[in-house]
Amino acid sequence: MLQGIIKKDGTFQEFQPDKIKIAVNKSATRVMQKLSDYDLNFIVEYVHNKAEEIAKQNDRTTVTVPEIHNLVEKALDKVNSEVAKSYRDYRDYKIDFVKMLDEVYKKSQSIMYIGDKDNSNTDSALVSTKRSLIFNQLNKELYQKFFLTTEELQACRDGFIYIHDMSARRDTMNCCLFNMQNVLKDGFEMGNLWYNQPKSLDTAFDVIGDVTISAASQQYGY
Structure with missing residues (x-):
């Protein structure tokens, strides 16, 4: 029974x-x-x-x-x-997600215990970098799953095309250049903090450094 x-x-x-x-x-x-x-x-x-x-x-x-x-x-x-x-389609969809998360898990284990050499600009020995790399792997899998057509995905796997920085393309932009003068003029808000327009060159360089670091963390590519 x-x-x-x-x-x-x-x-x-x-x-x-x-x-x-x-x-x-x-x-x-x-x-x-x-x-x-x-x-x-x-x-x-x-x-x-x-x-x-x-x-x-x-x-x-x-x-x-x-x-x-x-x-x-x-x-x-x-x-x-x-x-x-x-x-059946929904069941297959869930199975695909399980496979995707399994790939992310395997990559995360590799990052945690072996490190990552894919990007020479990142030090995978740092905890903050490990977290970022694991998140990037998830983003990459999601990008492949929901943004690439079957033909594009096949072309990537066969080596006909290469999509750079797939891990960042879902939620940010590439190499955004902006007019720093317009940013500084009359002040601006960044990180819930208001910055007044700099009145000296020394202060301006300090603020520009803050803006550059913040902007760089919101985009990919250099």
Whole structure:
């Protein structure tokens, strides 16, 4: 007899029909479909019965989350093929995210214990730099996932094109040049602090140094 489900983290959970109904309804909504109560009850009953068969065949009292997902997909195939595809697509989307985070984790471990030599301008021995490099790796993965087309990604992997600083392209700009005179004139606000217009050359150079450091941290490239 089926007692429950072993989740991905190894914990136990009782079989919950409502969670299946919520999941398939979300998949239906994404493709502007509506499942009837009969359809939902059929899916739950199908999944439960097949899960019991799997548990019995393998001399177990539980099934795994991936097994439940597979059964839900099969049940949806019998009910509505569009919703079934939506369910599969979202499941694949989550799997892609897991793979992406796994790549980030592996890179973070390398940065933490080995260091990073990709950029000679950064000292990966510093804690602040390690944090920045790990965040950059996540940004790079997100950029590849959501901003590059399949053709562009394939071209990158095949070596036909190279996109510099992918880790910074999502949320900043490249080598922004600005008129320092306009910045200093009449004062300005930076970092929640108001700076008055410098009245001496010595003060101006100090302020320009602050502005340059702040601007450099908000963009990439030199």
